[in-house]
Amino acid sequence: MSRPQRPPLPLALLTLALWQAQGAFAQEAAWIDAPLQLRRTPQLVETIPTTERGLRPSFVDGDRISGRPDLETVVEGNASLRRGDTVIRADRLEYYQPDDLAKAQGNVRVNQGGNVYEGPELQLKVETFEGFFNNVRYQFLETGGNGNADRIDFVDANISVARHATYTTCRREDYPGWVPAWLLTAATLTTDTEESVGIATDARLSFMGVSSPALPSISFPLNNQRKSGLLPPVFGMDSVNGIELQMPYYWNIAPNRDATLTPTVMTKRGINLGSEFRYLENTYSGVLRADYMPSDQLRDRDRWGLWTTHNQTFDPKPFGLDGLAGTLRINRVSDNDYWRDFSRTPTLSSRLLDSEASLNWAKGDWYGQVRALSYQTLQYSLSPITPPYDRMPQLTANNIQYDWNGFDVSTSLDYTRFKADSQYAPLLNGRRQPDGERAFGILQVSRPWITPGTFVIPKVQLHATSYQFDGPLANGSNSASRTVPTFSIDSGMVFERDTSLFGRSFRQTLEPRLFYVRTPYRDQSQLPLYDTAANDFNFATIYTENAFSGNDRISDSNVLTGGVSTRLIDPDTGAEAARFGVAQRFRFSDQRVTLPGVSPVTDRLSDILVGAQINWTSKWTADTTVQYNPDSRRSERSTITARYNPGPYRTINAAYRYQADSSTLANDGNKSIDIGWQWPLNDLWGDKGKNLGPGRGEGGGRWYAVGRMNYSLKDSKLTDGVIGVEYDGCCWIGRVVLERLSTGQVSAATRIMFQIEFVGFAAVGASPLKTLSQNIQRYQPLRQPGETPSRFTNYD
Template sequence: MLSLALLHAHGASAQTVDLEGPLTLKRTPQLQETVPQALRGDQSSFISGERISGQPDLQTEVTGNAQLRRGDTVINADRLSYDQPTDLAKATGNVRVNQAGNEYSGPDLELKVESFEGFFNNVRYRFLATGGHGDAQRIDFVDDARSVARDATYTTCRREDYPGWMPAWMLSATTLHTDTEENVGVAENAQLSFMGISTPPFPSLSFPLNSNRKTGLLPPTIGIDNVNGVEITQPWYWNLAPNRDITLTPTFMSKRGLNLSTDFRYLEKGYNGEARVDYMPDDALRDRERWGIWTSHSQTFDAKALGLSSFSGSLNINRVSDDDYWRDFSRTPSLTQRLLSSDGTLSWSKGDWSGQARALYYQTLQDTTTSSTIIPPYNRMPQVTADYNKYDWHGFDVALNNDFTRFDSNPLLQYQNSNVLLNQPNAERVYSQATISRPFLTPGSFVVPKLLLNARAYNFADPLSVRPDAEAYGKMNGVSSATVTVPTVSLDTGLVFERNTSFFGRSLVQTLEPRAFYVYTPYRDQSAIPVYDTAANDFNFATVYTENAFSGNDRIADNNLLTLGLTSRLIDADTGAEAARFGIAQRLRFSDQKVQLPNVPTVEKGVGDVLMGAQINWTPKWGLDTTIQYNPDSHRSTRNTLSLRYSPGPYRTISMAYRYQADSTPGAGDGNKSIDIGWQWPLNDLWGTKDENLGPGRGLGGGRWYAVGRLNYSLIDRQMTDGIIGLEYDGCCYIGRVVLERLTTGQVTANTRIMFQIEFVGFTSVGTSPMRTLQTNIPRYTPLRQPVLGPSRYTNYD
């Protein structure tokens, strides 16, 4: 084997090179993926083969295992001639070209190596980025990024080495233009074949050569919906800039008409966001115009110019045309939400201070098919907060929280009591809470005494009309302002014991953590104060050790209670991972809790409900989480939750949950008892197909079926409330999906649709994609294909 190095630098010869000193390696964090255009003319050509002849600096002939290498281009052939003045290489016999990882092979080639300009006859090619490959009668190389193939085919199906092999899908075109710089392919007079079935010819069809965005028509989708009828959607994508794009999506619904959706995204220096507008000029279903607006915007400002540590803002708009929008358009950004919030916020911080100014407006969508209504929350127009937090100030933690809010509601909120409807006026509220605590911490114990002072003042837009059952009836009836000041003292104490142990041969550290939490808040009559932003806290391990029984600032619960709890954890001695946690807590009230929300009875003194819970993650495959709320007086549980997860490996997960919530009062009918099951599982496990290690986000191998779904069944109503069930098939180079979805959109209505999709991997997809539905509803669902970084050209280095 002989080799020869030729210096190709604009006519310079090897004799004119003056090397000063020995060659040294240049340090670089990574190899160059692309050779800069300015350096291509300065690269040397390396030629090797069994026999080399020719004239220096003019022409070189190589026969037998001939190879020419320059930069990211390598040419291998049985015979090769290279004319250095014209930079023209001619190769014949088993010609193989590797250009930055893209491969071409055929009988003969003519190519200007530096500009990568020439042609290749009867060529077989393969692109590195997508794994797409095919054959062509001839490929003309325009430059190192652009080429034109004649009578070409293209597919991403893995080529099998046996006679008569045909890919599952294949694109045939009279002319195929490829541009690896823009990462786009354009096929003229194209025809797509799948499983022997061919589409009619397309005059022109474009497709991406990698996962980057590309301007053009996206694949159309066709779906069937019991509300919309047959849906035909044809999106058009416009890649405005690397940081901006817009998608226009007209959708024709056979039962309703035409809907146009516009989605604009942007990512700029200092700000980013998205805006979507849907418009239907004439909805045959409702006989009116329909529209929806959803926007989100975030921005950071120059905080230093204002003397601040940080300064940012956000704007979010969620608005629709009518009450029925949530039911008729269940695939909008707000999904089936009936409470839509729009808000603008400015946030700042400086040292230990932080705050925000906010305007918040709600749109409440009522269910027009029933008589039940949702009480709309109050708008906050505006809300201004200023908070101070200082930790470890001479051993003390100090906090001051201030809030001014103007509550506004167009429809008057009403509470019903004994068939008497009473209005609640709009108001301005100033709230302030001062907190000081002194933590005493040791490795095995903690004691945290805390003192809080809550103060709030109201200015009502109309004179107050107090409920007759309120204690303050008569005293506050007709007043236009009110003030309340409530102090609170609490003491939080606990111990932490540890011991080494083992279970089932596993070394563990077991903890025993008793905890006692005492809180005292004197009674202040607040029954006449309207409720603007307050609700009862959920009873769980996160709230059982808190001073107030309410969220929001309109009620401060009077408390004289002691909470006792015990937690035990099992911690892996080697990794520190928590294998299991068990907890129990119970409250002991020394006096009645009189402060309540309207129409809620007093909580009597004595022993409260017992809260028990367990979280077990003994192995990564199994997970168990359960909570039980038990009433010792009635000897019944008032709420139970049990969830079980089994995930033995990729694309294998089963989750089950049981939820029970007793009625708030006997016969109220607001309780819940349901079973929820979700799964993703390869059906090939039934006949023992072994998995293939294809890497993350690549599935388990071709020829596999997957079952997916989620079912929510109400044990009280004895019916399925929501359900998703489907199949996925991984054909290696294509994925087929069929999913049936049923979502409840009211007490007596539901939306049912079927989604069918064929995804030609690395090319395009046809049908209605169920991916959003699967990812939103199935716990731990993993797509069979996920975006990954494109392979380096060195993964296919020749």
């Protein structure tokens, strides 16, 4: 296969790739943004003493064998010597037993636990693996790395030193003039398989004919284990921060602890110092991350961020509990603009940063939680948000009894103190809501009657709530209470029949369902709203008793919900090929309990929900939900999603979303299209590639298009976008990705990520793989670390 020509790589990139003097890269997974896996401290492992290893038998074979007993053995023609995991093959082999010395000439091949060495002449002490090999070609099992050397000196079974050596992970082709795409040359190349590290002196890296300057010493991994040292440098361009250069240092403290220090230079801002510490023990684990930027040039102030998570289990368990576990989570940043300025921090996912300390307990049929929860709200003048209330503290207890004399009984108890910044506390009846305490209990008793084809489940609920406020309400009261009963009955039937559609046999179901709720009216207009909002209208909430989430409002209801669904089920596998459903709610009386500023519902018939989910084959998936208003004869909300995934590295996801504008009858609500993809461009000219297995790509010389576009049809603009290409060159991978993220109504951040990964060796540039994985459903990296190959995969 001819090697395609590519533009030369700038010399600076090769220099950065080699800039690892006096340190070893962390495992290859770090280069592709896969998490380094911590391991608990290993147990002691019994090893075989050297004297016992020396007793392992040797086996020789060949066309002609001669020699003297207990002195020497000479094998000529197809000669081989095998001991343990070491095999020596040659045209001629001499073995001297007193010195345990093997001398081999002519087409010599040594296989040591899957690592292969080939050349014309070998001298080796077999048991200690001491000796030398002249004019040798070698290949390592774990990385696929290979190369040539004038001579290799074997120090022992783990350490070898190659003189005037080369190293690459490109595959050798048997035709004249083959040149690997990238090649490391070194005066000496020392490999230590026990430490899984290679060290090269006077080293140069060449790529596509461009060579880097020589460096005195560099190190690189021989497998996927974690190693202390400098990680590959990361550089990129960002419209907010300018040109960025990171030089991470990884410290492998222990199998269950590690740390990463990441200084970052931003041309428009200054220097950011990042750090991350991770730990893993039998009863606790966690991550601590801190960033600090002194004197940000754009904001003219110091910037910092702190993110930490600690998980703890207690053993032995105190107080006679069956289980006790704790969590501590801290998320805090220096200012409101942090989420817009530093897009690669955990802050970007939310402008509400929660910090929480909690204890979860269990005792018999009871379980609960004690926690304190506080929020930092990152306000933005163009898009302000109302922060939720802090819970300082919250205590819960829950109990569930199934089939207690035929009844299911559950109890929920909760005490919470709510606290908020008075500046952002929501208005209630024209004044700010006061902070306060709320205690409530919910008792539920149901009696299910279930048969193979029917179910009837009547249920009675009792909600009791008590409030104490720090200040008076609009009516002057400092306390309030509420008790609300609810009765509901859920019923349905399941019919089945065998059918055939489009040449396939199915078991089709027809499942009608009726759900009735009766809750009397209680005046709750004076009660604050600490954690309550209206439920979304969908198939999950239309069959629930309360129209609100949270516990500050219990809706008055005299409502009957009717619906029917049908499913197509593969009778052989039980897989659901399709599901269709429709549901509508009928209201017998007007709604009276509402949220502030929201008009009560007076329509007797609700909107109609229509939904479909189709998984006809493993390649195609479609899901759609439509909320249709029969009075206005228009859709209030529609969502259509589809995914085509015919094979590895091939996926297309598309979604259309529509939300009607309630202020007008015109059909001009919010509309958006969201499309994401990963697809081999070679498919366009008929090259379908090869299935080389998970995490190995589809062969060299293949281009892949990747991206995601979220486009607002109402505003006629791109809100968020990721677009790029990947190229798989077998032993190297190139990636270029452009990302645009909206950080406000009129602002956006744009950055370009460019990376070259030398497979099994190093990577330079800003990795876009985390961005691609977050934005593209079912995105597959072209390389993923797999299990360490067994020596039997290269068995002689």
